[in-house]
Amino acid sequence: MGQRHQAYIVARVVPQGSTDGKAYYRSLGGWHHQWCYGSLPLLAADRFFALIKNPVNAAIIREELETAQGKYGRRGQKPDTHFPCHYALFLVACAFNIDLEKNYIQDGPLESYLLPATMGCWDGDNNDGLTILDITNPLKPSYAFVMGSETDADLGDEPCIAEDYLRAYYPNLGSNEGTERKKAGDKVKLELAAKFDSIPFLTEDMLAEAWPEEFGASKSSKRRRPAERKSVPKTIQETPVVSVDSSSIPALADLVVEPAVARSLELGNTDEIELLIPSKAPQIMNVLRAHNPFPDTGLPLLKVVLKQVFKNDTETLDLSGFSLSPNQLASVASEMKDARIIILSHSSVVTVEHVRALLTVKPEIDRLELLDTGVTNDAFSSLLKTDPDIFKCVSDVVHHHLVSSRHTNPGSFHVIASQAGSYVRYGGRGSGGNIQSIPIWTPAKIIQNLIDILKMLVTDDLASMEPTQSILIPAALSAGLRKPGTSWNDRTVPMVARNRGRVHHGGWMFLFNRANTPRGSAPGGTYAFVRLLTDKDCQAVDVFDLNGFLEEMKKEGRAPLPSTEAVKEFEDIVANRGKNQENTKKTKGSGTEGPPQTMEHIMRFLMAGMNMGGGSTDAPKSGVSLFDTDSATKFVLEFIAPNAEGNSQGPESMRGPRIVLAGN
Numbered sequence: 001m002g003q004r005h006q007a008y009i010v011a012r013v014v015p016q017g018s019t020d021g022k023a024y025y026r027s028l029g030g031w032h033h034q035w036c037y038g039s040l041p042l043l044a045a046d047r048f049f050a051l052i053k054n055p056v057n058a059a060i061i062r063e064e065l066e067t068a069q070g071k072y073g074r075r076g077q078k079p080d081t082h083f084p085c086h087y088a089l090f091l092v093a094c095a096f097n098i099d100l101e102k103n104y105i106q107d108g109p110l111e112s113y114l115l116p117a118t119m120g121c122w123d124g125d126n127n128d129g130l131t132i133l134d135i136t137n138p139l140k141p142s143y144a145f146v147m148g149s150e151t152d153a154d155l156g157d158e159p160c161i162a163e164d165y166l167r168a169y170y171p172n173l174g175s176n177e178g179t180e181r182k183k184a185g186d187k188v189k190l191e192l193a194a195k196f197d198s199i200p201f202l203t204e205d206m207l208a209e210a211w212p213e214e215f216g217a218s219k220s221s222k223r224r225r226p227a228e229r230k231s232v233p234k235t236i237q238e239t240p241v242v243s244v245d246s247s248s249i250p251a252l253a254d255l256v257v258e259p260a261v262a263r264s265l266e267l268g269n270t271d272e273i274e275l276l277i278p279s280k281a282p283q284i285m286n287v288l289r290a291h292n293p294f295p296d297t298g299l300p301l302l303k304v305v306l307k308q309v310f311k312n313d314t315e316t317l318d319l320s321g322f323s324l325s326p327n328q329l330a331s332v333a334s335e336m337k338d339a340r341i342i343i344l345s346h347s348s349v350v351t352v353e354h355v356r357a358l359l360t361v362k363p364e365i366d367r368l369e370l371l372d373t374g375v376t377n378d379a380f381s382s383l384l385k386t387d388p389d390i391f392k393c394v395s396d397v398v399h400h401h402l403v404s405s406r407h408t409n410p411g412s413f414h415v416i417a418s419q420a421g422s423y424v425r426y427g428g429r430g431s432g433g434n435i436q437s438i439p440i441w442t443p444a445k446i447i448q449n450l451i452d453i454l455k456m457l458v459t460d461d462l463a464s465m466e467p468t469q470s471i472l473i474p475a476a477l478s479a480g481l482r483k484p485g486t487s488w489n490d491r492t493v494p495m496v497a498r499n500r501g502r503v504h505h506g507g508w509m510f511l512f513n514r515a516n517t518p519r520g521s522a523p524g525g526t527y528a529f530v531r532l533l534t535d536k537d538c539q540a541v542d543v544f545d546l547n548g549f550l551e552e553m554k555k556e557g558r559a560p561l562p563s564t565e566a567v568k569e570f571e572d573i574v575a576n577r578g579k580n581q582e583n584t585k586k587t588k589g590s591g592t593e594g595p596p597q598t599m600e601h602i603m604r605f606l607m608a609g610m611n612m613g614g615g616s617t618d619a620p621k622s623g624v625s626l627f628d629t630d631s632a633t634k635f636v637l638e639f640i641a642p643n644a645e646g647n648s649q650g651p652e653s654m655r656g657p658r659i660v661l662a663g664n
Contacts, residue, residue, distance in 0.1 A: 006115060006124050007044065007096055007131040010089050010210050014069045016079060024074060025209035028085045030115035030124075031092045033106060037128040038169045041145060042162050042192050043284045045131055047489055049096035049141055052088070056369070056480070056492040058138040059345070060378055060403055061088050063371050065135070067400075075212060077573040082116035089114065090496050094357035094475045100452055100488045105470045111435065111500075121146075121224045122157075126566070129165070132320065134202055142651055143200035157214070159204055160231035162196035201233035261287045268297035270304050292349065294321035299328060303335055315340040320369075323349045328359035333362045340366040345398075348374045352383045356390065364393040364559055366481055368496065378399040384409035385466075386437055393559045395442045395481040402439065402495035410504040412437040413446055415477055416639050417457070417468040420516040420525075425601070435639055436473045436497040443553040445481045447546075447570055449560040450510060452476040452488065454573045457514050458525065458624060468514055474499070484563075503640060507532050509541075511627060511635055527574065528627035530636065543632045546570055576623040 008030035012023035036044065051057055068084045084090065093113070097106040121130055134142035144159035147168055166189055167173055174186050208216030257280050260273045270277070277284065282307050288298055306317065317332075317339035324332065333342065342365055344350045350373040359365070370380075380401045383390070388411025390395065392545065414437040453476045456467055480492035482546060503509070508531055515524040529549035529623045530541040544552060562570075628634065 002034040003037040003128045004125050005041055005131065006121070006126060006130045007031045007041070007092055007133065008115070008121060009085065009092055009133050009135050010207075011065055011134060011136040012067075012199045012430075013065070014070055015073070015074045015077070016070055018070065023069075025135075026072070026074060027117045027119070027121070027210050028068075028135075029083050029089045029117045030119065030121075031089065031580050032113040032115055032124055033096050033100040034108070035106065036096065039189050040190055041129075041131045041164060042166065042196070043099070045143060045162075046131060046192065046195055047091060047099060048133060050489045051091045051095055051142060051491075051493065052138040054490065054492055055369070056398060056494060057091065057265045059371055060398065060400075060494075061085075061091075061135055063400060064088060064403070066372075075210065080118055082118060083114065083431065084117055085135075085387075085494075087496060089477075090403075091493060092133070093471055093525065094478075094493070097471045098475050100456065103456065105456060105467050105472050106471050109469055110471050110474060111334075111499075121214050122148075125606070129505040131209065132159070132202055134200075135205075140200070142202050142206075143196065144207065146207075158231070158367055159207060159215075160287050161193075161201060161233050163190070163193040164231045166193050172206040177424040193541055197234040198236055200236065210304060213626075215337070217557060234650055242519050257283045258287050265291075265295055265297050266301060270301050273301065274304070275358040277305055277308050281305050285309070289321045289323075293325070294323045296328070297329060303332060306332065306336060310336065310338070312601055314338050315366075317341070318343045319347075320345045323347060324354075326351075328352045329354050330357040330361045333358055336362075341369070344373060345369050345370040345371040346373070350374050350387070352379050355383065356387075359390050359394070364631055367397070367398065368394055369398040371398060371400065375399065381409070384411065388439075391440045392557065393442060395445045395560075396492070396494040397440050402497075406618045412439045412503075412507065412508065414503060415450075415453070415473055415512075416509055416636065417449075417453070417473055417514065418635075419466055419468050419514050427469065434468050434470075434473050434653045435500065436477050438477055438497050440495065442481070442560055443550060443558055444560045444562045445568050446510075448482060449476045449479055451566065451570055451573065452479065454512070454570070454624075458573060458576060459511060468512070472608075473497070479614045484565075498539065503532060505532050509636065512624075513627075513635065522574070526631070527624050527625050528626050528632050530627075530632050530655045532636075538598060541633050541636055543627055543629050544572070545626050574624045599657070 009028045010025050011028055014021055014023045021213075033044075035180075052061060064085045065085050072080055072084065090110070093110055097108075097113075115124060121132075129148040130146040132144045132146065133663050136142075140285065143162075145162060146159055147164035147165065148157075170186070170189065172178075174190050176183065193654060204215050207214075208653040222639065259274065260276055261284055264270055264273045271285070284301070288294070288305070289304055291298060296304075309318075315338060317336045319329070319332070320343045322344075329344075333339065339362070342362070344354065350370065352375055355368070355370070356376065358368070377400060380399050389408050391411065414435060416435050418434070453473055456472055466546070477497040478493050478495055479488075479496045482491055511526075511528045511530055513526045529544040529546070531552070533540045533542060546567065550567070551558075553561060
C-alpha cells in the first residue's frame with residue numbers, strides 16, 4: 001500500500017584505476033519514500049537544495065565527495081560500496097521525510113529506508129517515479145525527475161523537468177478553469193515548478209553513466225517518450241563572465257602588496273603597510289597564508305588585518321589554510337574576543353593540540369570548523385573520549401568524524417523517546433522507541449533542538465502515527481545552533497546523530513514518553529531531563545525539570561544557556577498553552593498534497609478504540625507531566641542493555657536501536 005517513490009543522489013566521481021582522471025556520474029545511494037507523488041517530490045527536492053547550499057553543509061559534502069575520488073569502480077565494477085556518502089544521504093532523508101515548518105513527518109526510521117549505491121534505480125518497489133539529485137557541486141546542483149512505468153502519463157522512463165512531472169498528475173494545471181481554490185492551488189504548484197527553471201537539468205546521457213542498464217542506447221523503445229513529449233528544460237541565463245585583458249597593467253597598490261608584506265615580516269611590525277590594510281586586507285591574507293611555517297614576526301600584521309576583516313563580519317574568525325602553531329593560534333584567538341565561529345579548515349598542520357590550545361583561551365564557541373586538517377578521525381575520537389569537557393561550551397564542531405562514525409564519548413547527550421502502548425516495530429527493533437545521541441552540545445543548542453522535537457510530538461495536527469520512531473529526532477538533534485529568526489530549512493547540519501553507542505555514568509539524557517491518543521485528541525506525555533547516577537549498574541537516575549536542568553548546567557560550567565525566549569517557548573510547549581496552534585500549518589488549501597491516511601493510522605484509531613495498546617481510552621489531560629524518579633529509572637533501563645549489541649539493520653555506522661552502559 002502506498003505511492004512509492006525513490007530519491008537518488010549522484011555525483012561525478014573519478015573511478016579507481018583511472019589513467020586520465022576523468023570523472024563519471026555514479027550513484028551514491030538513495031532513499032525510499034512510501035507516499036511521495038504529485039508536488040511532494042518537488043517540495044522535498046527544494047528542501048534538499050536549501051540544505052546543501054548552506055555553506056557549512058556544502059563544505060561537508062565536498063569533503064565527503066573528495067574521499068570517494070579514485071576509490072571505487074564504475075557501475076558493476078569492483079571495488080564498490082553500499083553507502084559512500086552517509087552525510088549527503090542523511091540530508092536527502094531529512095528533506096524527503098520531514099518539514100517542521102509544515103508539521104510534516106513521514107513514519108519510519110532512517111535505517112529502514114536507505115537504498116545502497118549498488119542498487120539499480122528501478123530495483124525498488126516503485127509507483128511514482130524517481131527524483132535524481134546531482135551533488136557534484138553542492139552550491140550548484142542539478143536534478144531530474146523520472147516517471148515510473150505505473151503512472152498514467154505518457155512520459156516513458158526518461159528524465160523530465162519539474163513542470164512535466166507535475167503535469168503528469170495535473171494535466172490542466174494553470175488552465176484558469178475550475179474553482180478559485182483550484183486556481184490558487186495551480187498557482188502554488190506552478191510557482192514551485194518555476195523554482196527548478198534556474199537549476200541545471202540532468203540529461204539521459206548523464207544518467208546513463210550512473211545506470212547504463214536503465215538509461216541510454218540499450219533502453220527499449222517502449223520505454224521512450226514520443227518526440228512531441230520530450231521534456232525540454234528552460235534556458236538558464238548564465239551570469240556573463242567579464243574578460244580580463246591579460247596585457248593590462250595591475251594597479252600599483254596590487255604590485256606592492258607582496259613586497260610590503262615581506263617587509264612587515266622582516267621588521268615584525270605593521271608601520272610601513274598600515275595604509276594598505278583597509279583596501280587590501282584579502283590580498284594580504286592570501287600572502288600570509290602561503291607562509292609555512294608561519295613566522296612569529298607575522299603575528300602583528302595578521303592580527304591587524306583580522307581586525308580589519310572583523311569590521312565586515314564581527315563573529316567569524318577565518319584562519320582556513322593558515323599554518324599557525326598552537327601557541328600562535330592561541331595568541332590570535334585570544335584577541336578576537338567577539339569571534340563566535342572559528343574556521344581552521346584546509347590546513348594539514350592543524351592537530352588536536354591546536355584544538356586544545358584554542359579552547360583553552362577561548363572555550364565558548366558557537367562553531368569550530370575542522371575540515372581537511374591534520375586532525376584525523378581517530379585523533380578526534382580519542383580527544384572526545386579522553387577530554388570531553390574541553391567541548392562543554394562549544395555548540396558545534398564540523399569534522400568528518402561527526403558525520404561518518406559512531407559516537408561513544410562520555411560527553412554525549414542522549415534523547416530517548418517512545419510512544420506509550422505502541423505496537424509498531426520497524427526494522428526488527430526490540431522496542432517501540434528511538435534513542436539518539438550527539439557528542440558535542442551546549443544547553444542553548446539542546447533546548448533549541450528539543451523545542452523542535454516537542455513541537456511535533458505534542459501538536460494535535462501531526463499526520464504521523466509514530467513520530468518517535470521517525471527521522472524527527474535524529475534530524476532535529478543533528479541541527480546546528482541557529483540564530484534567532486533562522487528558519488528550519490536554512491539550518492546547518494554539522495553532525496549526524498547516532499542511534500547506537502554507549503551511555504556513561506554521570507551522562508545526560510532527555511526522556512519523552514508520548515501519550516497514545518488518536519489523531520486530533522489533546523496531545524500529552526511525560527518528560528524529564530535525567531543524569532545517570534554512578535552506581536555500578538545504573539539502577540537510579542537524577543530527575544530534573546527544565547529549570548533544574550539549567551541550574552545543573554550552570555554548576556557544570558556549560559554555556560551558552562538558552563535565551564529567555566527559548567525557555568518560555570519550551571515551558572509553553574510542555575504546558576500545552578495554546579495547544580501549539582501557532583506552529584500548526586495545515587496543508588489544506590495550500591495547493592500541495594497532504595500525506596494520506598495509511599493503514600498504520602487506521603490501525604491506531606482501531607487500537608485506541610479497543611484499548612489494545614494497554615492504555616486508557618480517555619483523552620489525556622492537556623500538557624506534559626514530569627517523570628518521577630522511579631518511572632524515569634524504569635524507562636531508562638528498558639533501553640540500556642549492559643553488554644548488549646544492537647541489531648544489524650542499515651549501514652554499519654547506523655545500526656542498532658539499543659545503547660550499552662559503558663564499563664560493563
